[in-house]
Amino acid sequence: MHYPFDFAVLFFAGIFSFVWVVGATLNQNRKLDSTTIFLITISGYRLCFEAAYFSGLINKFPIAFGIAVPCLYAIGPAIYLYLFNFYTVGNHRYRIYIHFIPFVFSLLPVIFWLKLNSSAQLQLIANLFTLEPLLRDRIDWGFMSWVIGPKLLILFYSNLSAFLIFKELRSFSKRINDELKIYLYLLLAFLHIMILADIIGYILSSLELIRISAMSHSISVVAIYLFGKYQPNAILEYEISIQKSRYEKSKLNQLDVDKIIQNMEIFMKDEHFYADEDLRIADLAESCGISIHQLSEILNRNLKMSFTDYVNMHRIAAAKDMIIHEPDRTILSIAIAVGYNSKSAFNRSFKKIVNLTPSEYKKQTSSN
Template sequence: MGLGSIYLLFGAAFGFIWALGILLSPASFGERVRIFFLLSFSSIWLLGGVSFFAGWTSHYTILYGFHLPFALGIAPVLYLHFQITLLGLPVSKTEAFFHFSTSMFCILLFLPFWTLGEEFRQEILKQMGQPRGYSSVLAFMQISPKIAILSYFLPVLWSYRSYIFRAEKNENEERARRMFLLYLILITFVISWGLVGTLLKRIDFVRESIFSLPALLVIGFLLSHREQNWLGFVGKSLREVRYKKSRLKGMDENQIKTKLEALMKKEKMYADEDLTLSQLADELKITNHQLSEFLNHRLSMKFSDYINFWRVEEAKILLLEDPDRSILAISESVGFNSKSAFNEAFKKFSDTTPSEFRKTAIKYKLSIKF
C-alpha cells in the first residue's frame, strides 16, 4: 500500500472517529444522526478511493462499487440537514425516501455484478476500458455521487445568493458567513474538479480531487470547533432570506395563533404521534409553507419543537395528577413514540427529566401539607 492509499485511509478513519464523536455531542438527536451518517458515508467513499489506488478491486473484484450507494447518500443527507437544521423545515418520510431512491437504485444495478460470480465480474471489469452495455452503466455510476452533490449544491447556492454576498452587521455572523461560504466553495470546487477529470479522462484531476477529501474533512472539523455556533448564525440568516418575501402578507397572524392554540388546547392534536405539518396546515386552512413560516419566523420554533412543547406541557399535568401511572404510558398518551424521545424533549423544555420533575413536585406538595 502506497503513501497515497495510507493518506486516504487516514481520512476515512478520521471521518469515522469524528462521526462517533458527534453521537456523543449535546446536539439534538436528529442533528446528531444526520451528521453521523454524512461523515460515515464520506468515509466509506474515501475507502472506495483506497480500494482503487491500492489495487484491491483487481484482486477482490466484489469490492468494485461497494462505496457508491453510500456516496450517493451524501447529497440527500446534506439536503435533509440543510432543510431541517438550517431552514427549520419538516421533511416527511415519503420525501426522505424519495431522496435516497438513487442509493437504492444503485444497489439494484450492482446486484448482478456482486452476485453472479467471479468470472462474470472479471469479464465486466475487462470491458471497463471500452465500456458497453452493462459495463457502461457501472462506469457511469462512478461519477454519479459527484453529479448528485453538485445537483443539490448548486441550486441551493443560487437560491440563497443574496445571503452569500451580503454583509452582516454582527461581526460573529459575518465571520460565520465567510467560513460557511469558503467551505461551500471548496467542496464545490473539489467535486467539480473530480467530475471534470473523469469526463476528460484525466486521472491526475481525479486523483487530486480524491486526495482533497481528507483535507476537507479536517478543515470541516477545525471550523466546527473554531466557530461552534456558525450553523446557528447561518441558519438564522438563511431563514431571514427565505422569509423576505413573506407568504403571510395580508393574513391575520393573531387569528392563526388563536386557532393554532385552540387546536392544541381543546382538540389536543399534538397527541397524534403521526401528526404532520400538512395535517395541521389543513386544519388551519393555510398552506404548508405559510404554517412553516409562521412557526419558524413568528414563533421561532420548528414544527417538531412546537408540537413537543405542547406534549411536554400535557405530560407535566399527567405526571402530577396520576403519580401511579408509568412515565412510558404518559409519554405514549401525549404523542411520543418512544421513551427516549420523550425524555429528550422533556429535558429540552423543562431542564429536567420526567422522573425528576415528578419527584420534585411530590416533595413540594408534601412540604406544603406540613
C-alpha cells in the first residue's frame, strides 16, 4: 500500500508539529506550557506514524505499529489536563493521574504484539483495512478495539472539555470576541468529524474514511498554528476569561486567605523565593498548599497585582536594601542576587517601581 500524496502531506504536518514545538520552547517571550507542548508533540508523532503507514514503510517494520498505539492513549487525558490547569479546585492535582489509567492498561497488549512474528503482525494490520466486519474473529475485533481505543478517549475527553467550556460560556461569553467563539465551535466540530471518520473507518474497514481523518488531522495542525500566529492573544484571552469567570465563583471561601498571604510573605522575604530566577507561580502555590488558580485569585483580588508584579516587588525591595547596606556591590551583582538574569531587565523593573534607575537610587542614597 503506497499513497505518495498522503505520505507527503502527513509527513510535512508531522515535521511541522515538531518544529513548532522546538520554536515555541526556545521562544522566551511566549513559551507554551508543558501540556500544550505534549499535545503538539504527540500530534506530530501520530502524523508521522500515519505517514509511515501510507508510505508502506510499516510493512517493513510492522512491530512499530503496535508499539505506537499506547502513546496515542495519552492524547485524550492530556486534552483534559490542559483545562484541568484552570478548573482545578484545592490541592487535588493528583486526581488527574487517574485519567491516565487507560494508557497504562493499553501497554499490556504490547506484550502479546511483541510475541507475534512479522507475518502475523502484518496480517492483523491488513485485516483492519480489508476484512469485512462479519468475517472478523475475536482476535481481529480485540486488535481493532485496541487501535480505536485512543480515538474513543479523544472523543470522550473532547466532549468533557467542551462541557466545561460551554458551562462557563454564560459567565464569560461577553468577555471574548465573536471570532474566538467561532473558532472554538469550529474546532470542536472539526475534531468530532475527524475522530468519528477514523472510528467508523476502522469498524467498516473503510480506508477512505481513515485517509480523510488523517488528512483532516494535518489540516487542523496547520490551521491551529496559523490562528495562534495571526491571533496571538486569542488563546490567552480565552484563558483569562475562564479565570475571571472562576473568580466570580470564588474558591477561597474555605481558605484562611490572611494566613496564606502571611505565608507568602515568609517564603518571599525570609526564604528568599524571589532570588530564584526560574520561580513560577506553581512553585509558590505548592509551597502554600493551594492551587495555581487559588493563588492567582488571591494575588488579583486581594493584593491587586499579578504574580510577576508580586515577585518584582520583593526583588526590588531586596535590591534597595542591598544598595543601601552593601554600597561596594555592583549593580549587576545585585541584579543577579535578587533573581534577574540581566542588568537591563533589572533596570526596567527598578525604574518602574522606584521611578529611578538603580544607579540614580544608589547615588541619591549615598548622598543622604
